[in-house]
Amino acid sequence: NAGVMQNPRHLVRRRGQEARLRCSPMKGHSHVYWYRQLPEEGLKFMVYLQKENIIDESGMPKERFSAEFPKEGPSILRIQQVVRGDSAAYFCASSPDRLPDGYTFGSGTRLTVV
Amino acid sequence: AQSVTQLGSHVSVSEGALVLLRCNYSSSVPPYLFWYVQYPNQGLQLLLKYTSAATLVKGINGFEAEFKKSETSFHLTKPSAHMSDAAEYFCAAFTGGGNKLTFGTGTQLKVEL
Numbered sequence: 001n002a003g004v005m006q007n008p009r010h011l012v013r014r015r016g017q018e019a020r021l022r023c024s025p026m027k028g029h030s031h032v033y034w035y036r037q038l039p040e041e042g043l044k045f046m047v048y049l050q051k052e053n054i055i056d057e058s059g060m061p062k063e064r065f066s067a068e069f070p071k072e073g074p075s076i077l078r079i080q081q082v083v084r085g086d087s088a089a090y091f092c093a094s095s096p097d098r099l100p101d102g103y104t105f106g107s108g109t110r111l112t113v114v
Numbered sequence: 115a116q117s118v119t120q121l122g123s124h125v126s127v128s129e130g131a132l133v134l135l136r137c138n139y140s141s142s143v144p145p146y147l148f149w150y151v152q153y154p155n156q157g158l159q160l161l162l163k164y165t166s167a168a169t170l171v172k173g174i175n176g177f178e179a180e181f182k183k184s185e186t187s188f189h190l191t192k193p194s195a196h197m198s199d200a201a202e203y204f205c206a207a208f209t210g211g212g213n214k215l216t217f218g219t220g221t222q223l224k225v226e227l
Contacts, residue, residue: 103215
């Protein structure tokens with residue numbers, strides 16, 4: 001049973017380009033969470049999704065960032081018109097229900113904006 | 115709103131010495147509490163969790179943590195550090211009414227010979 005799969009592991013984008021980060025949850029997990037990790041800041045919650053629904057997006061920047069978790073396929077975190085400040089590690093976690101007992105984290109996508 | 119504070123962004127211990135990583139939470143209701151470990155360029159791995167059962171929680175790799183409501187603390191300890199324990203450690207809290215795990219800023223543990 002594969003864990004949470006994130007790809008790509010590393011992503012380099014020029015300022016102004018779009019970044020798409022993918023997350024395939026563990027089999028049987030229908031809850032997906034995205035976190036961003038900046039140096040010296042720990043992990044910051046971005047968004048919580050279930051299949052086809054955004055449950056909590058209180059941590060998402062108001063502009064340029066969006067997330068989806070379609071009925072089929074992985075969850076996607078999309079960053080439009082990237083800026084240097086978007087450089088960070090983005091982690092996805094999944095769980096079988098809302099409680100974090102079952103959180104499993106992926107290995108992350110490290111985004112570098114040049 | 116809940117928050118998690120980790121005192122000491124960097125902790126250095128000698129191999130074989132006691133490891134103590136501090137975590138305090140701020141919550142109006144008893145939270146669920148977690149410790150995660152992150153090795154370089156990897157994701158987070160759950161070390162242990164407190165979910166209102168026993169206040170002393172044992173985890174993997176010889177780590178344990180004690181929930182102290184009076185001190186709003188959940189410090190992580192290990193009696194004898196090993197070189198392989200060098201990593202970053204995160205404390206996290208979740209309250210039942212919320213939707214997300216809130217993390218502290220992390221503590222980088224260095225183990226020296």
